[in-house]
Amino acid sequence: MSVTEPDDIIHQSTRLRLMAALYPLPANEWLDFKQMKALSGATDGNLGGHLATLEKAGYVLIEKDFVGKKPRTRVSLTKEGLRAFQRHLNFLRDILEQGQ
Amino acid sequence: MTVTPQDAARALKEVDQVSSRSSTLRRYRAASPTLILWGVVWIVVNLCCDRWPRQAGPLWGAGDLAGFAGSAVIYFRLASPWPLNWRSLATAAVGVGAVAAAVDLLQIRSVETLTALICLSVGAGYMAWGVWRGARIFVLGLIIAVVSLAAGLLHPPHFYLWMAGAGGGALILGGLWLRQA
Numbered sequence: 001m002s003v004t005e006p007d008d009i010i011h012q013s014t015r016l017r018l019m020a021a022l023y024p025l026p027a028n029e030w031l032d033f034k035q036m037k038a039l040s041g042a043t044d045g046n047l048g049g050h051l052a053t054l055e056k057a058g059y060v061l062i063e064k065d066f067v068g069k070k071p072r073t074r075v076s077l078t079k080e081g082l083r084a085f086q087r088h089l090n091f092l093r094d095i096l097e098q099g100q
Numbered sequence: 101m102t103v104t105p106q107d108a109a110r111a112l113k114e115v116d117q118v119s120s121r122s123s124t125l126r127r128y129r130a131a132s133p134t135l136i137l138w139g140v141v142w143i144v145v146n147l148c149c150d151r152w153p154r155q156a157g158p159l160w161g162a163g164d165l166a167g168f169a170g171s172a173v174i175y176f177r178l179a180s181p182w183p184l185n186w187r188s189l190a191t192a193a194v195g196v197g198a199v200a201a202a203v204d205l206l207q208i209r210s211v212e213t214l215t216a217l218i219c220l221s222v223g224a225g226y227m228a229w230g231v232w233r234g235a236r237i238f239v240l241g242l243i244i245a246v247v248s249l250a251a252g253l254l255h256p257p258h259f260y261l262w263m264a265g266a267g268g269g270a271l272i273l274g275g276l277w278l279r280q281a
Contacts, residue, residue: 005101011101013111016111016114016115017114020114020115020116020122021119021121022122023122025126029126035125039121039122039125040118089115091103092111093112095103095105095108096105096109096112098105
């Protein structure tokens with residue numbers, strides 16, 4: 001099925017990279033804040049804001065806990081996020097095919 | 101929002117790059133505990149071989165058994181990204197068969213040379229794996245291969261201590277390096 005509109009939430013460059021980083025992981029796997037930062041190239045403040053936007057849209061799940069005394073923030077892709085990302089990729093591929 | 105074909109191409113390229121990097125890091129994290137486990141096995145077995153050199157065969161047999169059992173536990177507990185299918189098992193069998201044939205063909209009778217050859221083969225295996233799966237795995241394989249080759253060629257006075265420290269140490273440090281990627 002052809003997708004006619006981009007997903008405005010995902011299309012933003014940093015959020016696209018965040019979703020791309022989570023995309024290859026199986027359902028029960030997480031990336032921590034440090035890994036997300038390294039993969040997306042975002043700064044701390046920037047990353048928090050973009051993750052909050054994705055969480056609000058229901059695309060990612062954010063879990064905060066402690067490992068020993070150290071706080072840890074982990075992120076995983078929701079089923080809804082996975083579907084939205086796949087739809088957005090299909091949209092991009094369609095645009096590319098139409099342009100060729 | 102208007103998205104041009106150039107925008108789409110750029111976005112898809114970015115997705116490919118980040119997803120590929122994420123997959124590589126995931127493979128590194130999955131390989132890390134197994135490498136650390138084998139590093140411990142190398143150190144313990146080589147230290148025991150240094151103490152009881154005539155028992156090197158049985159000691160390595162017991163060490164390999166413990167290493168493979170531990171690797172199986174790690175594999176099934178961590179939902180490893182490495183597929184365990186007939187192709188991966190056949191690839192391992194080809195490698196083991198080739199080393200066994202080389203040992204027979206070259207008439208290797210020295211336990212130290214045999215140990216160095218097997219460890220060299222393990223290093224070469226990691227290098228080949230790293231060509232496909234990530235530069236850090238290749239570098240680790242190269243270090244193990246060089247350490248083993250040096251031990252095999254130079255026969256240092258404390259061969260097993262060398263293999264324990266340099267070989268086992270490289271595996272443990274390599275495992276920690278992959279975990280921090």
